[in-house]
Amino acid sequence: MIEMMLTTALVLFALAIAIALYRIISGPSIPDRVVAMDMIVVNLISGIAVVSVLLKTKAFLEVILILGILAFISTIALSKFIERGVIIERKRDG
Amino acid sequence: MKINDVILETVTKIVVFIILTVAVYLFFSGHNSPGGGFIGGLVLASAFVLLLLAFDIETIQKGIPFDFKRVAALGVFIAVTTGLGAIVFGQPFLTQAFSAFNLPYFGETELATITLFEAGVALAVVGVVVSIILSISEDV
Numbered sequence: 001m002i003e004m005m006l007t008t009a010l011v012l013f014a015l016a017i018a019i020a021l022y023r024i025i026s027g028p029s030i031p032d033r034v035v036a037m038d039m040i041v042v043n044l045i046s047g048i049a050v051v052s053v054l055l056k057t058k059a060f061l062e063v064i065l066i067l068g069i070l071a072f073i074s075t076i077a078l079s080k081f082i083e084r085g086v087i088i089e090r091k092r093d094g
Numbered sequence: 095m096k097i098n099d100v101i102l103e104t105v106t107k108i109v110v111f112i113i114l115t116v117a118v119y120l121f122f123s124g125h126n127s128p129g130g131g132f133i134g135g136l137v138l139a140s141a142f143v144l145l146l147l148a149f150d151i152e153t154i155q156k157g158i159p160f161d162f163k164r165v166a167a168l169g170v171f172i173a174v175t176t177g178l179g180a181i182v183f184g185q186p187f188l189t190q191a192f193s194a195f196n197l198p199y200f201g202e203t204e205l206a207t208i209t210l211f212e213a214g215v216a217l218a219v220v221g222v223v224v225s226i227i228l229s230i231s232e233d234v
Contacts, residue, residue: 062128065116066137072109073144076102080147084097088231089150092097 041071106148113141131212135219166221173214
């Protein structure tokens with residue numbers, strides 16, 4: 001019973017990732033693609049949590065933390081690139 | 095135009111400490127669970143990258159006055175030195191030893207010399223990653 005529910009959740013997460021992938025492929029603007037990438041990583045984190053429940057292991061919990069950190073930093077980097085054209089500034093004015 | 099990054103800077107000031115805690119946890123948990131020097135060093139480097147993203151290079155280099163090429167060199171030096179320490183005791187190169195000590199606060203703790211080797215690996219990874227990112231963001 002619980003395995004069927006978890007498998008259904010995995011299928012639904014995969015469906016959400018596929019929909020976000022469609023938005024990445026045919027997004028009209030770059031910010032659409034960045035938000036879709038962030039959404040893919042969030043669904044991936046949820047999928048990893050479900051898989052670690054399915055496999056009855058605690059070995060994947062660090063992956064969740066690290067994926068969260070990486071998604072945060074990469075989204076900030078892409079947003080700074082879109083807004084200012086430079087990711088790491090030498091000296092800010094102000 | 096005067097830029098205004100109040101939310102990004104405030105969130106960064108909090109999140110950097112969480113990322114540093116995760117890095118130290120991954121470094122010390124590498125003996126019995128997933129983690130270790132390499133991934134701990136990478137997460138530590140991502141904390142520095144987040145600081146560099148939220149602020150600018152000169153502010154960060156004033157706050158953290160390390161030459162990261164020297165940090166990488168220090169890491170390789172520590173790793174090789176722990177390998178050479180085994181030769182002093184008549185063992186082959188890179189032989190690791192461990193034993194249990196009775197520390198005052200932690201109680202019965204098992205300390206191994208592989209931790210020093212992993213510290214060298216982590217310092218080398220941090221130095222290499224941060225100096226790569228600093229050198230490719232030089233001329234903007």
